[in-house]
Amino acid sequence: xxxxxxxxxxxxISNNEIKGVVDGTEWLLAYTNYWxxxxxxxxxxxxxxxxxxxxxxxxxxxxYNGTSYEPDAINNFKFSSFQFLLFHGEFLSKLDPLTxxxxxxxxxxxxKIELINNAVNxxxxxxxxxxxxxxxxxxxxxxxxxIDDSKLDPCTKGVLDKLKKLNQxxxxxxxxxxxxxxxxxxxxxxxxxxxxxxxxxxxxxxxxKNNYLITIRETYIKGTDxxxxxxxxxxxxxxxxxxxxxxxFFALFDDFHxxxxxxxxxxxxxxxxxxxxxxxxxxxxAQHAQMFDNYxxxxxxxxxxxxxxxxxxxxxxxxxxxxxxxxxxxxxxxxNSPDRNRIENNRNAEDxxxxxxxATPKGSPCN
Ligand SMILES: [Zn+2]
Numbered sequence: 001x002x003x004x005x006x007x008x009x010x011x012x013i014s015n016n017e018i019k020g021v022v023d024g025t026e027w028l029l030a031y032t033n034y035w036x037x038x039x040x041x042x043x044x045x046x047x048x049x050x051x052x053x054x055x056x057x058x059x060x061x062x063x064y065n066g067t068s069y070e071p072d073a074i075n076n077f078k079f080s081s082f083q084f085l086l087f088h089g090e091f092l093s094k095l096d097p098l099t100x101x102x103x104x105x106x107x108x109x110x111x112k113i114e115l116i117n118n119a120v121n122x123x124x125x126x127x128x129x130x131x132x133x134x135x136x137x138x139x140x141x142x143x144x145x146x147i148d149d150s151k152l153d154p155c156t157k158g159v160l161d162k163l164k165k166l167n168q169x170x171x172x173x174x175x176x177x178x179x180x181x182x183x184x185x186x187x188x189x190x191x192x193x194x195x196x197x198x199x200x201x202x203x204x205x206x207x208x209k210n211n212y213l214i215t216i217r218e219t220y221i222k223g224t225d226x227x228x229x230x231x232x233x234x235x236x237x238x239x240x241x242x243x244x245x246x247x248x249f250f251a252l253f254d255d256f257h258x259x260x261x262x263x264x265x266x267x268x269x270x271x272x273x274x275x276x277x278x279x280x281x282x283x284x285x286a287q288h289a290q291m292f293d294n295y296x297x298x299x300x301x302x303x304x305x306x307x308x309x310x311x312x313x314x315x316x317x318x319x320x321x322x323x324x325x326x327x328x329x330x331x332x333x334x335x336n337s338p339d340r341n342r343i344e345n346n347r348n349a350e351d352x353x354x355x356x357x358x359a360t361p362k363g364s365p366c367n
Contacts, residue, residue, distance in 0.1 A: 004042050008032060011051060017058035025061075025078060035086055045090050052089030056104060057082060063108045073110070080113045088120050099131050106135070115139065140175035143251070147171075147244075148189040153221055155366035156192065159236045166305045174241065174298065175248055186251050188244070190214045192221060199325065202239050204246035210254050212247045216240075220351075228352040232363025234318060235350035237306050241299050242291070242322040249287050292328040296320055310362050314346060321347035 008029065012022050022028050032050070039046055060081040064074060084107065085092075092100055106116045119134045126134075144164055149157045163171050193215045195203040202216040216239060223230030299319035300312070321343050323329040333340035345357035353361045 004033065004036055007042060007047065007050070011054040015055075015058075018054050021057050021061055022054075027079070028057075028082065031079075031082070048093055049086050049089035052093045053082060053085035056085055059104060060085065060107050063105075065108075077110055077113070080110060081107050084113055084117055088117075088124075091120065091124055102131055115142075136176050137172065140172035143175050143186050143188075144170075144172045146187055148187065151189070151191040152216075153192050153218075155230070155233075156190070156216060156221055156236055156240070158366055159233050160190065160240055162233075163237060163240060163302065163306060166302065168301075168305055170302070170305075171241070171244055173302075174245055174295075175251075186210045186212070186247075186254075188212050188214060188247050190216065190240075190243075192216055192218045194218065202243050204243045204250070206250045210251070212250050214240075214243045214247060216243075223352075229354060230365055232350045232353050232361050233366055234303065234307055234363030235347070236366075237303060237363075238299065238318050238322050238350075241302055245291055245295055245299075246287055249290070288323060288326050289328060292323050292326070296323070307363060313342075314362065317343045317346040318350065 012019055036042055036046060036050075057078075061078050063081075064077045069077060092103065095103075103116060103120065106112055115135070115138060118138055119131065122134050122138070123129050123131060147160070147164075149160050152160065187210060189212070191213065195201070195215050195217055196205075197203060200217070201220050202214065205213045205215070207213050216236075217225075219225045220231065221236070296316065296319045299322065300315040303315045303318055304310070304312070320329070320333075324343075324347070333343065341357065342359075345359035348356040349359040349361045350363050353363075353365045355361070
């Protein structure tokens with residue numbers, strides 16, 4: 001016991017800032033003793049963790065400043081960040097200083113502690129994972145979990161569920177593409193209904209901050225448009241992916257707008273201003289320009305994993321077909337050109353689940 005007291009007091013007196021925090025936090029020493037007692041005593045590992053925790057509490061205890069926490073919540077924040085330091089201190093102390101700093105800098109709210117705790121756990125189990133990639137992956141998965149599909153028809157819901165479960169190129173990877181917004185609290189609802197634009201099969205609306213609505217045309221899904229048969233799962237998947245990318249662009253804009261964090265746009269400067277207009281229905285707009293330039297291979301890769309075993313050209317054609325009717329598409333594929341005919345036939349065959357020109361439907365109908 002004496003040894004524990006000596007060890008703690010040596011940490012306490014090592015630095016005035018630490019001393020100040022310990023003196024000002026009534027539960028800290030009692031909890032430290034409790035923690036040592038329930039974690040196997042003053043082992044070498046625990047000494048490293050304790051040293052790490054005490055050295056970093058002055059930094060972490062002041063990092064809730066961006067929040068409007070009441071005193072109770074501030075205390076919760078301090079307690080959770082101290083637990084985080086004790087639990088991960090030994091692991092963190094072995095990382096390079098810059099990574100340590102990136103991790104500790106993120107401890108700015110109770111929600112962030114939970115996220116960063118999960119990220120560090122993941123890094124612990126996957127030594128090759130970097131912190132940034134791990135953090136982005138977890139936020140992307142959290143957004144994916146936020147997609148509300150309770151008002152979707154069983155067919156579209158089934159396609160969405162399958163997309164969510166893909167291993168390599170699932171929907172979450174769309175959200176990782178640009179870097180991830182800081183506040184991973186976005187809501188996306190998907191419904192069957194009638195999009196605003198009479199020519200559109202689906203659209204995505206910005207409802208309010210961090211809150212988006214994707215509407216997929218009911219008559220298209222049911223196959224009553226022009227007395228066609230219902231579309232195949234490949235066509236529905238392509239539409240869902242396309243709309244989720246729109247939602248992602250809105251999320252990036254909201255992130256900028258809410259937090260003044262424009263790092264998400266570093267690679268595409270000037271585009272964010274165009275997102276502000278929130279109007280992308282038309283033949284020329286910033287969101288579709290970006291999708292056309294950067295996302296077609298990504299959409300194609302997701303489709304390939306969704307329905308493996310088809311030609312790369314086919315996946316690319318279906319991905320590109322979601323840009324149909326846009327000026328970018330028309331410029332690249334002039335009317336009656338062989339490429340355009342092939343893209344049209346491939347997509348139309350999936351839309352109507354019936355042969356078109358040289359194309360036969362490759363997906364499965366779900367109705
Ligand atoms: Zn679109």
